[in-house]
Amino acid sequence: xxxxxxxxxxxxxxxxxxxxxxxxxxxxxxxxxxxxxxxxxxxxxxxxxxxxxxxxxxxxxxxxxxxxxxxxxxxxxxxxxxxxxxxxxxxxxxxxxxxxxxxxxxxxxxxxxxxxxxxxxxxx
Numbered sequence: 001x002x003x004x005x006x007x008x009x010x011x012x013x014x015x016x017x018x019x020x021x022x023x024x025x026x027x028x029x030x031x032x033x034x035x036x037x038x039x040x041x042x043x044x045x046x047x048x049x050x051x052x053x054x055x056x057x058x059x060x061x062x063x064x065x066x067x068x069x070x071x072x073x074x075x076x077x078x079x080x081x082x083x084x085x086x087x088x089x090x091x092x093x094x095x096x097x098x099x100x101x102x103x104x105x106x107x108x109x110x111x112x113x114x115x116x117x118x119x120x121x122x123x124x
Contacts, residue, residue: 002026002113009118014084016122020081022096022115033099034079036070037108038092038120044094049081050104055104059104064090086122093117 008020031123035050040113049060049070058070068087079096097111105111 002032002098003027004098004099004113004115006094006096006118007062007117009094009120011121011123014086014088014124015112016086017082018086018120020083020094021116022079022081024077024079024098025038027078031100033104034072034100034121035097035105035111036068036079036081036096037097038093039117040089040092041091043092044093045108047106048094048107048109051079052102052104057104059106061106073103077113081121086120087120091120091122093119 003025005023014096033052036048037045038048039045051058051070051072055072067084084113094114095117098113099111
């Protein structure tokens with residue numbers, strides 16, 4: 001089993017920045033892909049970014065490219081999402097997820113483990 005705990009969300013003004021963290025514990029092996037998803041009120045859960053175990057491969061959706069950066073520190077079993085130039089439309093609950101393997105899946109059904117989510121609210 002893998003446990004994931006997100007932190008770092010909050011209320012920020014448009015144009016501001018946040019750094020989300022996802023701490024992993026349990027049976028983490030060196031073949032886990034991790035990802036970030038978000039869900040706004042009344043909308044489906046949306047893939048944001050994913051990263052392979054070594055951190056050498058990442059993928060971000062077009063709407064966040066240049067503003068969001070996914071990274072990980074395996075020595076600390078922690079994944080990050082640096083969010084810059086925040087927009088009101090980025091308001092959502094942000095979830096981290098993990099699955100075994102090497103493919104950077106973009107669908108939430110492909111991930112086996114989930115955190116509880118952290119709220120990001122961007123005011124205009």
